[in-house]
Structure formats: C-alpha cells, structure tokens
Amino acid sequence: MIDIYQKTAKNKCKCEDYVICNYNTIVLSDGCSSSIDSHLGAMLYCELGIDYFDNRGSVPITRNDWENFVTYIKAKSPFNKKDSSYLDSSCLVLFEECQFIKISLCGDGLIFYKKKKCQDPVFMKFEFNSNYPLYPSYFLSDNSFKRWKRIEDNDLTISNYKKDFCFSHDSELFSGIMNKDELEYMGIASDGVFDFKNNKGEIINNDIIFDHITSFKGKGSFLKRKMNHMFKVFGKENIYPNDDFSIGVWVNENTK
DSSP states (O other): OEEEEEEOOTTOSSOOEEEEEOSSEEEEEEEOTTSTTHHHHHHHHHHHHHHHHHHHTSOOOSHHHHHHHHHHHHHHOSSOOSOGGGGOEEEEEEEEETTEEEEEEESSEEEEEEETTOSSOEEEEEEETTSOOOOGGGGGOHHHHHHHHTSTTOOEEEETOOTTSEEEEOSSOEEEEEEGGGEEEEEEEOGGGGOEEETTOOBOOHHHHHHHHTOOOOSSSHHHHHHHHHHHHHHHTTEEESSOEEEEEEEOTTOO
16 A cells, blocks of 8 residues: 655745655655756656556666666656756655565655564665765766766765665665565655754754654555644644655555
C-alpha cells in the first residue's frame, strides 16, 4: 500500500517539491531554489517518471540510467527552454517489484524504513558536503557534469548508513534493493523534513518530525491523515515548515 503527501513552506508562494504515486511506484522531486522554474522540472520528473519507471520495471542505478531518464524528460518536456536549469531537481524513486522494494536517489533527501524484527526505524539523510547536490540535469552535457565535479569537498555523505539494506552506491549516486517480506514500511522524503521551525526561528528537533512520519496505520490514505494531524498539532504549537516538504511511503499490508 502506498500513500504520498506534500506541503508548501510557510513563506513560499510556489512549491518546488513534487511527489506522485501509482499502485507500485513513488517518484519524488525537490527543485533547486536557485534555479529558475525548477518547480516545472520537479513536476516533469514525477509526472513523466511514474510511467517511465513502471514500464521499465526498475529504478535508475548507473549514471547511464539517469542520463537516459533525464534525456527522455527533456525530449518530452512541453516547455520550450534552451537552458536546462529548470530541470535542476533532486529525484528519488521507490519501486515495488514482486518480492522486492527498489530505491534510487540522485541528489539529496531522506530514505527511511523499518524492518519487522527491529524496534526502531532507520533514517538515512543524503546530502552533499558543499551543499551542491548532483541533479540528473547535469548528465545532459559533459560540461555541466564536469563543472559540478570541480566543486571541492562535495562528496555525497549518508548519515546513519545501515548495511542491512543491500545498498550499492558510489561517490555520486545511490540505489538499493530489499526483500519486502523483511519490511514493515519504506519511505522517501525531500530534505524539507529537516527544516521545521517555531515562531522564534528555532529549528525543531528531527526526532519530533520522525515520530510523526512513522507512527501511521497503513489503511486508506494513511499518510495524508497522519500528516494533516501533524500539521494541525504543529499549528497550535507555532511550528511550521521552513522548506517545502514532500514524502511518500510504502507499507507492507502483510505486517501483523
């Protein structure tokens, strides 16, 4: 069972996050704030990506996979733009296939999951040291990719990396696979999950947010109900999202 949720930051008039799902796939994209019209790119990654990955039966793993994907997006784009910077967006994909959950990321964000035999969920934050994420759009030209590569001390880092999920990653991209019989749930989220503040401008502890996004019951629109409740509670406590917030979760319906 799959559900998604999206919320615009308090002080923004335009949401640069986008998330979409069908019966077995979630595609989530977080547009770069400094790139003009990146909300359009985020929308395209999701709206076109959902069928793209479903038809191929897998997620992108290698640089070539991501290059093929973003080239497809550019070719199908209805926006006649010479500059591809509107496609500067992180992209996360979760895909259910037979007995497996496949997951892939190009950019930054959050992957979280809980195994059936474990008491606590795992949260893995993906970020780049110099805060310059690798976007799929950089694969559209060698020059763009080379410019990104020249940024010093900008390796992809993974906080709280766990080896029990069969991950394979290099210094730039990330993908993994796990047997869904081992899981209670698996989720992806934009980096807005780390940026909630109160009316004093103080950043809210991540654990408070994590408690909300993992304490759902997998029935119907389980995630939307929980997130609506979370924001209702936060509203009373003057807590708000300082960045756009999007999330998608797969729940194992066979979990007792």
